[in-house]
Ligand SMILES: Nc1ncnc2c1ncn2[C@@H]1O[C@H](COP(=O)(O)OP(=O)(O)OP(=O)(O)O)[C@@H](O)[C@H]1O
């Protein structure tokens with residue numbers, strides 16, 4: 098069982114009692130979670146539950162008001178976002194966040210900003226092989242790509258950092274069902290290749306079906322944690338997130 | 342007739358090249374932070390005054406220029422470190438007011454450390470005009486234009502070809518994504534102030550032999566450069582170049598054909614017209630992403 102493996106291994110990431118505020122508004126309340134190397138962990142929650150806030154806190158864009166974040170055995174609270182990317186935490190942000198006027202290739206190469214030129218060039222070829230559609234559009238401004246292509250580019254850009262932990266914030270958002278399926282297939286293949294993935298989704302059924310383990314976030318608090326399958330079968334989850 | 346036109350044109354391009362350098366400085370800092378740095382003109386003043394001061398202290402011209410530019414770059418970066426960065430959570434308006442304060446402070450320091458006199462810097466290579474098509478061009482004019490072209494090419498290379506340049510552009514287009522790919526955006530801001538100070542001081546030094554320099558010379562040059570930047574669409578590199586040349590040429594034609602009394606007013610009339618009819622600049626397209 099993946100859950101057992103997660104319990105035994107030292108987690109790659111552990112979030113311990115993290116609270117995050119926007120001014121006086123508290124968006125996260127003592128969040129605890131762990132992600133082991135090689136796992137695909139899903140986080141589901143409604144609009145405004147605090148999912149993006151959690152990912153931004155892990156990436157260092159937001160500073161928590163309490164708690165600790167431990168990556169690979171060390172607290173990373175003091176590390177700036179660029180240092181965290183260097184350590185191996187890459188994020189595909191909500192809404193894709195392209196460098197719109199810059200070319201697809203520039204967007205990808207910037208994903209490897211913390212790495213050497215040789216490493217970036219080698220990985221550019223790998224990522225373009227993985228997403229052949231991007232190869233055809235290599236010289237075009239990222240802003241001119243379709244939504245599905247932009248999502249591929251956003252994932253490709255994050256992969257250029259050679260992440261040890263990939264954070265994905267609602268990658269299926271705004272995509273037609275077939276493109277969303279394509280995105281989930283990409284995520285499955287990343288997991289098969291051994292990448293550790295933390296997947297945040299409103300599309301709970303797809304995310305939990307893919308995940309080894311999952312967490313449910315409600316108004317800033319983790320209310321449920323179990324294997325992906327168990328959560329899919331959980332009555333509360335079914336009622337609240339799966340529309341069953 | 343034509344000789345006269347040519348004469349005004351050359352003068353316009355020369356002054357315009359200086360405005361363009363100042364305008365690029367405005368745009369670079371704006372891109373990194375959305376701050377309009379009203380101390381930009383002071384970088385121009387520090388370049389010119391610094392060189393004059395070091396020349397008077399007996400240094401040869403090339404050495405004086407290098408030191409004055411380096412000193413201005415340090416001042417620009419200190420301004421960011423000491424005044425902008427500690428207040429980076431404040432609103433953009435607050436930051437702009439801080440730059441206005443900094444410009445007053447820098448003028449005060451220049452006045453105390455150096456002096457309040459007008460200074461004439463010697464031309465780099467002689468004063469004998471070159472006659473082209475009946476128009477007389479001072480060799481210094483060629484230095485200004487050549488220097489401006491060099492700066493534009495260097496900047497183009499930096500932003501199009503170099504990793505750090507691309508990181509600065511990326512930060513301008515999407516600061517959040519820039520941080521998430523591992524770009525140190527604080528460093529980008531520091532660098533943008535250094536670069537803006539570099540461009541301003543070079544502009545100030547190039548133009549100093551053609552127009553006297555003194556501690557308040559940056560006020561007018563800064564405002565004209567600001568007009569040029571707005572004209573070209575704040576934040577656009579080529580727009581800043583075009584804006585600078587347009588302001589310079591319009592000013593020189595206006596002074597030549599209408600009256601030199603209106604010279605300074607022309608830039609401001611241009612800017613009012615543009616802001617009124619084309620709020621995102623001559624080359625701007627409404628509502629699209631800023632370059
Ligand atoms: N910049 C901000 N300032 C103030 N409050 C904010 C800010 N960003 C988010 N919030 C609030 O924090 C809470 C969590 O927001 P967050 O964006 O993390 O939710 P989410 O789970 O990602 O939602 P969504 O599914 O819509 O993306 C919400 O109540 C939101 O209104």
Ligand SMILES: [Mg+2]
Pocket residue numbers: 148149150191266267
């Ligand atoms: Mg969100």
